[in-house]
Amino acid sequence: MLGRKKKNELEVKEIERYEKKGFFMNYGKMAHKRFGFLVNSRLKNFEELHAPLRKGDIPLNLGAYVSAMILTTIIVGIVSFLVSIIVVPLFLGDFINSIVSPERPVDFTFNLTLIFLITILTAVSTFLIFWIYPSFKAGERSRKINLALTNAVNTMATIAGTGVPPAVIFWSLVEFRRYGEVSRESEKILNDIENFGLDLVQALQRAANRSPSPLFSELLWKMIATIRTGGNLREYLYLEGNRLMEIERMKTEAAIETIGLIAEAYVTALVVGPVFVIIMTTIMGIMGTSMSQVNLINNLVVYFGLPIGYALFIIAIDQVAPKR
Structure with a gap:
């Protein structure tokens, strides 16, 4: 009994240790060899990274990833420090000083502070x-997964209608390879069944727990319930496909409305806003405000405010816009 329990524990550990070969994995292993003695005793502080690592399909365990994070931070900090020693005295110090305090000459203390600030911020x-x-x-x-799920579920419903076993449905998704991450998750399910000896329900449970998509997890849990109760899998998948199409339609409509709001905010903040600031600073200069302060405000808006604003709006539109 004890031997069987130990064997099962080893099998579970082997199942959990899903690895892919590549530079990142080798780098993580190397970092773990160097910093493992420091990281292993402090993994509780990084426990919240465990689930995202699995859901993100990152081929490193928690200890190796944290070790890679620490090693990379140290390397980047050192490189940033060395580069700053060269770049800051040459031109970067003068450029930053012209924006922050153009009336004050650049001195050694300013450059040294800037070097350490850049190093710390980079690390x-x-x-x-x-x-x-x-x-x-x-x-x-x-x-x-969500983008491909609707078409994948409709395909699954069609295949289920032929009366094949449920495992064949996922095998078909792997063979098609046109459903992206859904095919990838299906491949993991088959891998658990064929290589690790899990039955279909156990494999679906593991897939539902590690899936980053709530919709896909919900689909798998409902499939488990349907299989256990002997329900009609084809009918369930057909209804689920219709439900997902309705969800997709509602999300598209909401995205269009949100993009309209973002467009209005863009015009207000990045078209009218800078013009308003320039007019106000010009009036301030006429009324006697120091030109250094006026130039500081204008430089901050032009060199920092506008680029950051453009970047934020690009990211917002990319996140909101429906993708196909």
């Missing part, structure tokens, strides 16, 4: 990018 940004990347990757996979 912290690298750490934060690694922190949010699994969630971003999981969200991206969720979006791709």
